[in-house]
Amino acid sequence: MAGTAVKTAATALGAAAAFGAGAFAWGSLVERNRFGVRFETLPILEPGARPLTVLHLADLHLAPWQRAKIEWVRSLADLEPDLVVNTGDNLGHVEAQEALEYALAPFASAAGVYVNGSNDYVGPSYKNPLRYFTGPSKRDHKSTALDTPRLESFFQNDLGWLSLNNTARAMTIKGSNIEFFGVNDAHRGWDKLGSLPGAIETMQENVEWPPGRTGQDPITIGVTHAPYQRVLNSFVTNGADVIFAGHTHGGQVRVPGLPALVTNCDIPRDQAQGLSVWHHARRAAYLNVSAGIGTSIYAPVRFACPPEAVLVTLTAGDFSYS
Template sequence: MSASSILKKSAVVTAGSLVAGVGYASLIERNAFAVREVTMPVLSPGSSPLKVLHISDLHMRPQQRRKQDWLRDLARLEPDFVVNTGDNLSHPKAVPAVVQALGDLLSVPGVFVFGSNDYFGPRPKNPLNYVTNPTHRVHGEPLPWQDLRAAFTERGWLDMTHTRREFEVGGLLIAAAGVDDPHLKRDRYETIAGPANPAVNLRLGLTHSPEPRVLDRFAADGYQLIMAGHTHGGQVCLPLYGAVVTNCELDRSRAKGASQWGAHTQLHVSAGIGTSPYAPVRFCCRPEATLLTLIAAPTGGSYEGIREGQSHPSVSVR
């Protein structure tokens, strides 16, 4: 076989593999919803366990029935507490779909902050910008975030945007604080700055985009756990390499899941549930929610011992 024939055959094989990969990422994996289970020792010593469902980055469109059915079934996990870290919307008429999909979860105590795609709709973007110019911003049409906020708060969820609150869940006292989306540079940490109450069972910080400048402030104020979304876990990951980008200043190794931030703070970044309609692919990074079991940290403040289970299929996928 001539060299030119070998090159042509290689090109055909490469093109075929690329097409197959894109087909898998866009048709199969982006709809392969999963629930990941993680145990994190972050509560004050002596605290009883707390089951927390972390959801983020729904990027909902009205006709996404499969995603909506899967979200509705998450109530079967019976969490004690729900944390929503933003980017719920991807269409100006998606608020009813989000509210109906969350269903019974809205009757569970919950908190939320918003992300960029609660305020502005998606627009086509050059995917190379995520690598070469990650700070580039292109805003779409305004989205009805006020309607979404009203729907959440009417059901009892607490808006943590630039707010500090203390409340009780499952017999535990939680001191929570949150900022507006750092991805849009809407964060004003000074509005919530100051040491968190050391007498509570959990000190919880919330942000949509896990920008290190914000994470550092939460850690300095004594928050035991920070929860964020935005990264989509990288959305496109490579075997043995992981996330290609995080779309923020967070390093790739923390693109999803639990990690330590500083000496006494844990970080959990959700891989998210949806995608932009202009980049409807996931590769080696399934869409997921996370069920965190928070347990008491060992006396002395050591936060070693995070146990992360395997992703498993959703409780009911249709």
């Protein structure tokens, strides 16, 4: 009997080890390269407005050798987005800038806005994955500085994107007036929420909407890299209709059918990926958190959480007949 029990235990351990090895192989070799697009629709535009498509790009963590990712990102231009929202952490390697410029070059014809994540300032470093269960990750002071000025020059001068790092901007797209505001990386404490009301007021006082659109109520879009609750609450207080965020990687390694195990911030685990509604002080805004496109080169695995870009179609709030 004892021998039978030992054999049963050994069989169970062997099966568990085989499953673990298979899961790791799937997550590191297959799923992290199963790029896909999630499609969402939000009825927030003025009645009669033309639909707008918003491509949300998050957490590319790009390394120069990741050819499949680069070509897939380029192919997203075929979706012909009216607006690109980039929520940061674009660089995954100190030598990735040229590859990133190639990957994003097809979007030069689309309007765009961006905020930075920490991996737009410093390169990645190894972290024990188990530490994420004890709370948000801490900065590694040994990280290598990245060429952030070149990155932002590319965004602003080559692509024509607007920076929303602790500021507010405005634009008109296909006849809809849109106000934007955003913050720098809240995960590193670089968000300046106290300055947002002033930035929004300055933007509203100086914006010149196209003729014939001055009576239209603009929609308001908030953009952050990391969806910390203090940021989301502030955005709702400041009138956001929809908020875009990344950073969480959707948990990156998940149990199928369950919420994210970790979020690397303080957002509830069931809102760490996907479209939801964020409530604060009797107000609310739609919240889209992307699972992101990449991973750190030191943790190249996803499980039950494939990489994604998100195409959000903004439509009129009711039906209109012309």
